[in-house]
Amino acid sequence: MKREDTIRNFCIIAHIDHGKSTLADRLIERTGVMTQREMSDQVLDTMDLERERGITIKAQAVRMPYTAKDGVTYTLNLIDTPGHVDFSYEVSRALAACDGALLVVDASQGIEAQTLANAYLALEHDLEIIPVINKIDLPSAQPDFVKKEIEDVIGLDASEAPCISAKTGQNIDDVLEAVVKFVPPPRGEEDAPLRALIFDSVYDNYKGALSFVRIVDGGVRVGDRIRMMSSGAEFDVTEVGYFRPGELVPVGELRAGEVGYIGASIKEVADTRVGDTITLAQNPAGEMLPGYKQVQPMVFCGIYPADGSDYENLRDALEKLKLNDASLSFEPETSVALGFGFRAGFLGLLHMEVIQERLEREFDLDLITTAPSVVYHVVKRDGTELYIDNPTNLPDPADIEYMEEPMVSAQIFAPSEYVGTIMELCQMKRGVYVDMKYIEAGRVQIHYEMPLNEIIYDFFDSLKSRTRGYASFDYELNGYARSELVKLDILLNGEICDALSIIVHKDRAYPRGRAIAEKLKEVIPRQLFEIPIQAAVGGKIIARETVKAMRKDVLAKCYGGDITRKKKLLEKQKEGKKRMRTLGSVELPSEAFIAVLKAD
Amino acid sequence: MMLYLHIPFCVRKCAYCDFVSYAGQADKIARYVEALLAEMDRRPCAGTVTSVFFGGGTPSLLPPAALTRLLAGLRQRYALAPDCEISAEVNPGTVTAEWLAAAAEGGVNRLSVGIQAVQPALLARIGRIHDFAQAQETFALARAAGIANLSADLMYALPGQTLADWEESLRAVLSLSPRHCSCYALTVAEGTPFGDLDARGRLPRPSEDEELAIQASAIRILGQAGLARYEVSNYAQPGFACRHNLGYWTREDYIGLGCAAHSLEGNLRRANPSDLAAYLAGAPFAVEERLTPEDEDFEALMLGLRLVDGVELSARAFARFQAGIERFRAQGLLEGAGRRVRLTPRGMDVMNAILEEFLP
Numbered sequence: 001m002k003r004e005d006t007i008r009n010f011c012i013i014a015h016i017d018h019g020k021s022t023l024a025d026r027l028i029e030r031t032g033v034m035t036q037r038e039m040s041d042q043v044l045d046t047m048d049l050e051r052e053r054g055i056t057i058k059a060q061a062v063r064m065p066y067t068a069k070d071g072v073t074y075t076l077n078l079i080d081t082p083g084h085v086d087f088s089y090e091v092s093r094a095l096a097a098c099d100g101a102l103l104v105v106d107a108s109q110g111i112e113a114q115t116l117a118n119a120y121l122a123l124e125h126d127l128e129i130i131p132v133i134n135k136i137d138l139p140s141a142q143p144d145f146v147k148k149e150i151e152d153v154i155g156l157d158a159s160e161a162p163c164i165s166a167k168t169g170q171n172i173d174d175v176l177e178a179v180v181k182f183v184p185p186p187r188g189e190e191d192a193p194l195r196a197l198i199f200d201s202v203y204d205n206y207k208g209a210l211s212f213v214r215i216v217d218g219g220v221r222v223g224d225r226i227r228m229m230s231s232g233a234e235f236d237v238t239e240v241g242y243f244r245p246g247e248l249v250p251v252g253e254l255r256a257g258e259v260g261y262i263g264a265s266i267k268e269v270a271d272t273r274v275g276d277t278i279t280l281a282q283n284p285a286g287e288m289l290p291g292y293k294q295v296q297p298m299v300f301c302g303i304y305p306a307d308g309s310d311y312e313n314l315r316d317a318l319e320k321l322k323l324n325d326a327s328l329s330f331e332p333e334t335s336v337a338l339g340f341g342f343r344a345g346f347l348g349l350l351h352m353e354v355i356q357e358r359l360e361r362e363f364d365l366d367l368i369t370t371a372p373s374v375v376y377h378v379v380k381r382d383g384t385e386l387y388i389d390n391p392t393n394l395p396d397p398a399d400i401e402y403m404e405e406p407m408v409s410a411q412i413f414a415p416s417e418y419v420g421t422i423m424e425l426c427q428m429k430r431g432v433y434v435d436m437k438y439i440e441a442g443r444v445q446i447h448y449e450m451p452l453n454e455i456i457y458d459f460f461d462s463l464k465s466r467t468r469g470y471a472s473f474d475y476e477l478n479g480y481a482r483s484e485l486v487k488l489d490i491l492l493n494g495e496i497c498d499a500l501s502i503i504v505h506k507d508r509a510y511p512r513g514r515a516i517a518e519k520l521k522e523v524i525p526r527q528l529f530e531i532p533i534q535a536a537v538g539g540k541i542i543a544r545e546t547v548k549a550m551r552k553d554v555l556a557k558c559y560g561g562d563i564t565r566k567k568k569l570l571e572k573q574k575e576g577k578k579r580m581r582t583l584g585s586v587e588l589p590s591e592a593f594i595a596v597l598k599a600d
Numbered sequence: 601m602m603l604y605l606h607i608p609f610c611v612r613k614c615a616y617c618d619f620v621s622y623a624g625q626a627d628k629i630a631r632y633v634e635a636l637l638a639e640m641d642r643r644p645c646a647g648t649v650t651s652v653f654f655g656g657g658t659p660s661l662l663p664p665a666a667l668t669r670l671l672a673g674l675r676q677r678y679a680l681a682p683d684c685e686i687s688a689e690v691n692p693g694t695v696t697a698e699w700l701a702a703a704a705e706g707g708v709n710r711l712s713v714g715i716q717a718v719q720p721a722l723l724a725r726i727g728r729i730h731d732f733a734q735a736q737e738t739f740a741l742a743r744a745a746g747i748a749n750l751s752a753d754l755m756y757a758l759p760g761q762t763l764a765d766w767e768e769s770l771r772a773v774l775s776l777s778p779r780h781c782s783c784y785a786l787t788v789a790e791g792t793p794f795g796d797l798d799a800r801g802r803l804p805r806p807s808e809d810e811e812l813a814i815q816a817s818a819i820r821i822l823g824q825a826g827l828a829r830y831e832v833s834n835y836a837q838p839g840f841a842c843r844h845n846l847g848y849w850t851r852e853d854y855i856g857l858g859c860a861a862h863s864l865e866g867n868l869r870r871a872n873p874s875d876l877a878a879y880l881a882g883a884p885f886a887v888e889e890r891l892t893p894e895d896e897d898f899e900a901l902m903l904g905l906r907l908v909d910g911v912e913l914s915a916r917a918f919a920r921f922q923a924g925i926e927r928f929r930a931q932g933l934l935e936g937a938g939r940r941v942r943l944t945p946r947g948m949d950v951m952n953a954i955l956e957e958f959l960p
Contacts, residue, residue: 527953529931551809551950552811552949553951554832555832555951556785556786556832556833557784557833559655561854561856561863561864562871563864563902564869564871564889569952570959571959574959
């Protein structure tokens with residue numbers, strides 16, 4: 001048997017909570033790479049955040065030796081892919097590094113939105129898909145029913161699908177045997193010039209940026225001079241190796257078909273971009289591997305330190321995160337209301353939330369973030385074109401010929417009883433109905449075209465609450481569409497608060513303006529004078545509320561000459577206000593900036 | 601120099617109370633009196649004492665003999681001015697003719713009677729142990745004992761209290777012809793039963809508007825009866841403002857005796873330990889701080905502004921706060937010419953927000 005014939009490169013894809021990470025853990029445990037005692041739950045999700053949210057943010061990989069029933073010892077490379085639409089490009093590169101995919105489906109839930117999205121993505125990459133029915137230990141499990149659903153909806157043969165419980169370990173061997181049997185061995189040319197696909201990169205404090213690669217053709221060894229084919233940048237290889245859970249194992253060489261990492265004293269991950277092809281400087285390959293693109297941030301928001309003196313710390317923190325996340329972009333920004341901060345770009349909403357949470361947790365920063373904005377395409381009357389990611393920068397409406405906004409194609413899976421409320425929600429969010437299919441009796445797949453700007457606020461939360469959590473949702477970007485958009489400004493005490501401005505569809509400006517004004521009235525504490533809150537579009541006031549002046553704020557008693565206590569109380573009260581932003585004569589709590597998000 | 605004596609014993613804690621006082625510790629009173637006398641020995645004072653205040657807790661819970669011993673001990677150790685104001689707080693539920701006789705005998709010439717409200721249901725809700733009849737009796741007994749300078753203390757913004765309840769209380773209290781009346785808005789403090797209820801949203805509290813309406817009715821009704829507001833929460837007939845409390849607002853020196861008592865001597869601020877056992881064991885001061893000139897100037901403003909007449913600031917303090925003072929004068933929150941600064945009626949309602957701007 002040839003060397004490549006004993007290699008299997010595969011990934012696991014699934015809808016969230018269908019058991020992807022648990023299955024990965026069981027496979028690792030079963031192949032003896034780690035003993036049960038060494039395993040903490042979900043070894044591949046190494047960030048605290050990943051474990052808490054049950055999502056995978058960074059791709060990971062692990063090499064597992066497995067002696068199959070045919071007596072041959074195989075090298076199984078499991079590549080764990082990020083599980084969220086925000087990271088769909090990263091997912092596509094991780095899939096490109098594989099030859100097969102285990103499609104895990106919950107035996108009681110059946111196919112969900114991400115099941116389908118992931119399955120299609122895997123099919124696009126010509127992966128051999130092996131359905132795996134998980135959670136058969138649950139009383140509500142209906143494996144045969146789910147198998148039929150897979151055949152009817154996705155068109156895959158599920159007759160040989162392993163039926164397992166990743167939780168209890170039941171039938172795990174069936175999965176390993178299926179991998180050996182159905183996933184094709186890698187087909188590459190060992191003697192051709194090196195072509196290695198970067199499917200992820202991580203930053204290591206000691207080794208610099210490491211490229212996680214699948215060697216497609218050729219081989220690479222320590223001492224080789226490598227070249228990044230997209231940028232032409234060259235580096236000297238200091239280390240190559242493969243993965244054990246949470247551990248890098250150096251080897252002398254990586255050869256065609258193998259999965260591993262390359263270290264070359266690369267300063268930041270931006271120099272080792274996901275999707276790029278690594279070749280040898282001395283003997284370069286003629287063509288890059290297909291599919292590389294530079295990812296563009298889709299969602300932007302302002303990030304400001306709650307305490308202005310933390311600006312430097314915030315910058316350091318962003319730079320550190322950027323080392324490990326080439327898709328995060330940021331540049332300094334100044335706001336009248338918020339002072340010095342950054343405009344940061346993200347792949348999507350989850351990416352944004354993850355970064356915000358990491359800044360607050362790992363760097364102990366208190367942040368104020370402004371409402372997220374998508375990137376609008378503005379065509380001016382003089383013919384110039386602009387891409388606007390900050391409402392403040394929108395040109396004078398008189399100069400705008402027209403505007404376009406990014407659209408998404410959204411797929412929603414839900415029990416049919418919720419169709420009415422889902423359609424109502426989508427309609428409210430300016431969705432355009434495309435079609436609806438019954439995927440089985442009682443469950444539907446609804447397809448809408450929607451503006452991205454409507455789903456970046458609270459679409460998913462609203463969907464979940466309207467369907468008691470039964471709906472699943474996935475989307476992909478689908479170009480730009482012309483739209484009647486306006487800038488909605490919020491004026492406090494007659495002054496525009498730049499950090500509260502948003503871009504909305506003109507038909508939504510009035511209800512949103514009113515909702516935001518009402519919400520702000522709730523969160524802005526009474527001050528010495530009354531504060532008018534106005535929502536305006538192009539100078540026209542469309543909503544108005546008033547925060548009444550504070551009526552009473554005085555200490556009734558000052559007992560027994562205890563002056564210290566009274567002073568402390570005043571100091572505490574003042575300390576509380578320190579966290580507020582002063583805009584003209586108005587003091588704004590950080591909740592005011594969240595109000596814009598939640599008002600709907 | 602003024603003296604404050606803290607008597608930290610109560611029959612039971614009121615539902616709103618976060619002062620230092622202990623219920624069910626009456627067996628420690630005798631030791632406490634000795635500890636107070638010992639503290640007097642440790643803290644002599646060369647000057648004349650112009651006012652003495654027995655606060656609590658419940659000073660009327662002291663056995664008459666203990667009160668006599670304290671008052672005598674006080675006179676032995678300190679030089680009391682001939683017109684020295686000697687006040688004591690009393691609870692109508694504990695005061696007796698014997699106690700009042702001992703008080704009058706020992707020189708107590710002013711009582712602050714904790715009436716709080718007159719409606720039995722309201723009194724029960726806030727945890728008071730007396731009714732209005734006992735308050736009436738206290739006034740009568742006090743006068744019979746020869747103590748005529750009497751203050752009636754009321755509380756407002758109590759849970760479930762209406763404006764009508766409040767006006768009923770005011771009129772009932774005025775029927776006792778007090779010289780002085782204190783009207784304290786309820787302060788809900790953490791760690792009290794009211795604080796716990798409030799945290800769970802189960803303490804019905806009046807709105808700011810209702811609170812202000814109650815305050816307005818106090819100013820009006822008491823004013824008509826000849827008791828003018830002279831401080832945020834205090835009203836008196838001319839010449840009957842509490843001298844001891846005025847002393848706090850004008851930053852006179854005072855020595856605080858007893859557990860949790862605070863003292864101000866020059867720029868030295870000190871406080872005794874709050875814990876009864878620690879105090880009895882002779883523990884040192886729990887707080888000892890030297891005030892900086894900034895602190896002193898801020899305190900002069902913070903305390904002086906509590907008075908309706910305001911404060912005549914020192915040249916140094918005025919220079920320090922001038923910009924802010926002028927801004928608030930322009931906004932109609934402060935008034936007064938030159939270094940005289942006082943709050944307008946509106947300013948007095950939002951005093952904390954104004955003071956914050958001057959905090960060092």
